[in-house]
Each structure stands twice: as C-alpha cells, then as structure tokens.
Amino acid sequence: MAANAADELARLQAELAELKAKSAELADQYLRAKAEAENTRRRAEEEVAKARKFGIEGFAESLLPVCDSLDAALAIDNATAEQLREGTDATLRQLLSALERNKVVVVHPEPGAKFDPHQHQAISVVPSEQEANTIVSVLQKGYLIFDRVLRPALVTVAGPK
Known part of the structure; x- marks a missing residue:
C-alpha cells in the first residue's frame, strides 16, 4: 500500500509540476500578448495623431x-486691367485644379436642371416658364468632397405654374 501511495x-x-510549468508558460504568453496589444494601440494612436x-x-x-501666383500679381505695380484679368x-x-486633385468638386447646376436638396439650397422660389422644381439660376456655387457636401449651391427654383 505504501508503494502505491508513494507512486500516487x-x-x-x-x-503538479507539469501544471505549474504550463501555468507559467500561459502567464508568459498572456503578458507578451498584453504588451503587444498595448504597443499596437500606442502605435495606432500615434498614427492617428500624425494623420x-x-x-x-x-x-x-x-x-x-x-499663393505664389497671387504674390506675383501683387508685386506688379502698374498692371493693366487686362493683365489683372488674365492673372x-x-x-x-x-485653385480649381488644386481642389480637384484633393477631390473637391464644384457644384454648379445648369438652369433647368432638377433641384436636388442634397446638393442645392433654394434661396427663393420664383415664377418661371420652366418646369416646377427646376433651377432657374445659381447665386453661389457649391462644393463636394468625395460626394459629401461641403457647401450646397445656392439656387433659385422655379415655382409651380
């Protein structure tokens, strides 16, 4: 019996020794994973801050x-009206090219185009011979960036006949 008890x-x-070793290994893996997650979170925060x-x-x-073009224009003392217009x-x-390169698009609907409340802001409704809810005139251009409205185009809209 004593031999059985000693064997047991x-x-x-x-x-127990095997379980302690496995527990230590898992604790080590946990600490490493936790440190890696913390490093990843910190790097992500740094990237967001840089962005x-x-x-x-x-x-x-x-x-x-x-800016360079405007500075050059202001440096000319006796520019003619034609030179100023060309400049x-x-x-x-x-400027429009720079905006386009950065995905900013001008919204300038043609007269007669259908009024779109997502891109246009009606300033007034006026009597007109054209179809109702169409644009009569544009008072101020609008702008989109990646299909998101930065500023709607200010328009007058044809009222019902």
Missing part, C-alpha cells in the same frame, strides 16, 4: 502655387 504521490507531484496633424499637408502643398483667371484655374 510522485504522479501527483509530477502532474490629424499632417493630413492636410497634401492639400496645403497643392495651394502653394496659388486672376490663371490663378482661379490653379
């Missing part, structure tokens, strides 16, 4: 030629 005790001690801080960098960079047109083209 030895088996149980071996099993917030420098996310507009590309947009700002694309506007620099517009202004060129600068506007640069």
Whole structure:
C-alpha cells in the first residue's frame, strides 16, 4: 500500500509540476500578448495623431502655387486691367485644379436642371416658364468632397405654374 501511495504521490507531484510549468508558460504568453496589444494601440494612436496633424499637408502643398501666383500679381505695380484679368483667371484655374486633385468638386447646376436638396439650397422660389422644381439660376456655387457636401449651391427654383 505504501508503494502505491508513494507512486500516487510522485504522479501527483509530477502532474503538479507539469501544471505549474504550463501555468507559467500561459502567464508568459498572456503578458507578451498584453504588451503587444498595448504597443499596437500606442502605435495606432500615434498614427492617428500624425494623420490629424499632417493630413492636410497634401492639400496645403497643392495651394502653394496659388499663393505664389497671387504674390506675383501683387508685386506688379502698374498692371493693366487686362493683365489683372488674365492673372486672376490663371490663378482661379490653379485653385480649381488644386481642389480637384484633393477631390473637391464644384457644384454648379445648369438652369433647368432638377433641384436636388442634397446638393442645392433654394434661396427663393420664383415664377418661371420652366418646369416646377427646376433651377432657374445659381447665386453661389457649391462644393463636394468625395460626394459629401461641403457647401450646397445656392439656387433659385422655379415655382409651380
């Protein structure tokens, strides 16, 4: 009997040692996984902070030629009206190009186009010969960025006949 008890005790001690080793291994794996998760969270927070801080960098960079053109225009002392007009047109083209490169799109509906409350803001409803709920005139262009309205186009809309 004593031999059986000694064998059982030895088996149980071996099993206990094995379970302690496995427990230590799992605790180590847990601590490593926890540290990795913390490092991943910290790196993600840093990336988000960088994106917030420098996310507009590309947009700002694309506007620099517009600033350069305006500076050059202001440096001319005796510009003629024609020169000013040409420079202004060129600068506007640069600005629109910079906006387009950054996915900002102009909303400028044609007269007669259907009024879209998602992209247009009706300033007034006017009597007109054209179909009701169509655009009569655009008072101010609107702008979209990736299909999201930055500013709706301000329009007058044809009223019912």
